[in-house]
Amino acid sequence: MKKLWLIILILFCLAVWAGPAGAKVKIRVVYQPFTIHNQQVKWMQEWAKKNTDVEIEPVPLAYELYYPKVSTAIQSPKCEYDIVWHNDDWGMAWIDFMEPVDDVENFKRIPRHLWDVFWADKKHPRASAVPFIGTSAGMFYRKDLITTPPKTWKDVEAVSLKLMKEGKVKFGYVGGVKYPHAYFTLLAWMWANQGDILAPPFERDKEVLAKNGWKPFVTDVTMIEALEFWWDQIHKTKTVPADFVGYTRTAAMAIFQAGDCAMFGEDALKYGDVNDPAKSKVAGKVAFTSFPSGPHGKGPLSWDVPWGWGIPKNIPEENKKAAKRVIGYVISDEVQLDMWKTTGGIPVTTDLREQLSKTDPLFREFAVATYKAPVLVMSAGYYPEWPQVHSIWNDYCIKALMGDKKDIKKVMAQCEEELKKVFKK
């Protein structure tokens, strides 16, 4: 009899110990430790406090290692992560390994172009990632010094020279230039002049690009003009720092925050950093506009692309269900509003964008500069070779900027040859 009681007691203890732990689903979230992601993960953890059947384990991973590491994980028999940060230009490589996520709560409120971007070849009718923030970019500028935001390259140069001459700033413009930070200088300027890395410009459908033989477009006048503009700013007018070609976006932001520069190219979601009095001398004096148009451009430019959360196919079903619940929450109004207020990140749901446009003047300014800009581009290449193409192109642009102005075309011809090799089987 005693034995029986003892067995019952042991079983009871086991049930008490194993019960809640066994029921809890652990969701491992992998992301690059960036302000936006940290904020999102914070909200995921808040959600998990109320939903005790799910536990969130954040796994921050350095950006440099992120893509190869997570790409390997999603191809393995069982992925070690349940939610993965999905950059907009990785969909072409990741699409076959990601769970369809269009059944996530709040997903239907997201405009189609924001999730189309993850699989730009139009073969996959279901979304492979849930956008959680808009990464639209443009120029921050000093509204205490610049009354009318520059609309063209000429305007940028003119206002820079004027403010420098008056001794109000040391430089006109800063932005990241070295790989992979050139979105806000070299890439933006190329696109703002209707140029692109591959022909036809602005085409993102992989099939069309393949039909066109993956032909580089880097020797086109649109590209050369963009490089000539930067060459002049570095070597002639000196409206940018002399070591501009070595700049990361962080180094560029430091100059703008120090009050040494009039304009700064970045993602809108850096507004929280440049407008924070604890970090920035120019807090309260910052406004935002689109990138200026080049001689061949059709108007100021921006992009409306997102960062997303994806769920790998190779994880248990119960983890997929829990992951979808978490992701559904971080695109809710509560979280999206907080993201906008704390970071300046553009919300992804259409109705919230409209509502904010009506009620929040600052958001209206950001909306006009970003997703309502006259020219919108999908700001990457959406094919598996993109990281390599991007890196090669960036290095050759810098090489061109370091050499003689008359050699720019020659250097870009070398770049063209290198790019052709990438697509050669």
Added chain:
Amino acid sequence: MKKSSKRSLRNSSTGGSSIPMGWSYPNSQRDRMSGRNWQRSKNDLDIEAELEAGRRYGLNQRRKFMWGLILPAFLTLIFFEILPVASAFWTSIHRARLFDKSRIFVGLDNYLHLLKDPHFFGTVLPNTFLFTFIGLTLETALGVVIALLLNRKFKGETLVRVLLLFPLMVAPSISGILFSWLFNTQFGIVDVFLEAIGFYRVPWLAGRWTAMSVIVISDVWLWTPWFAILLLAALQVQPLEPVEAARIDGANASQVFFNITLPYLSPVLTICMLIRTFDLFRQFDQTWVITTGGPARSTEFFSIYAYKEFFEYTRYDLGNAASLLGAVVMMIFGIIMYRTFARITMSEREKA
């Protein structure tokens, strides 16, 4: 062990006879010729068998013990050295890209691709050798000078030695961050100082040679103390008699240094230089933090090249081929260096 057991057996049972017990048999040719009948007792045979068994057991135990000692190192070598290198080699002779699972055998194509790459030969190899040569020369020379200066009594000697150790406590990547900001054109103290004394600000990280010099300076700052400390330790146990004798004979400081101190230091110096040569050859951390191989790949070394192929371009086959090729070059270079240093050390000793 084998010999002594035989000897003791012979002494105990045959009274010191030259015929070892158990090695001759009653009806053998030898016994028939000598007319002696060597018949061993049962007791003798038992002892012999026991000893043999004991010997075998001991041998087995010793072998097991030896294997036990070797096994952890052997397994470590297999799993952490041989298998990864073999796997890297296997990858390097197949087509292996992040999203290409075909794994087609391509033989030495990847190695040929690297050998045909003008960037590899025109920039990466010269950069690596130049950096190794300049870094090693500066670190050695400064290390010797600092060690000689510290090898004397002066006020604040302990404090200076502690300060000298400071760079050794800094991680290479941290030193990279430190130097990239020191040489930042806008906020860096170096350019502020240059401007204050009437020079222009230098865009250090915007040109190949200026960026390379920042990497070299950062490496020299980090590793010279290592040389200095090791050489100082060697200097402090140097016998004073030859130095004093030389001074009595009228030798000046440089004669004492070149004819007595330097030959004395040469074994330590050789080892230090050899270790640092390999370190410099595979330099990664500081370069990655300071320039990431830029601008426009102009400060790329072997390790950065391999890293970019592997992680940035996700061409695992070429990344592995580059790493293995680097290892082979390093091995050849190391053997040449070792032999050269050994020859120099030998001649220095002979001179001494």
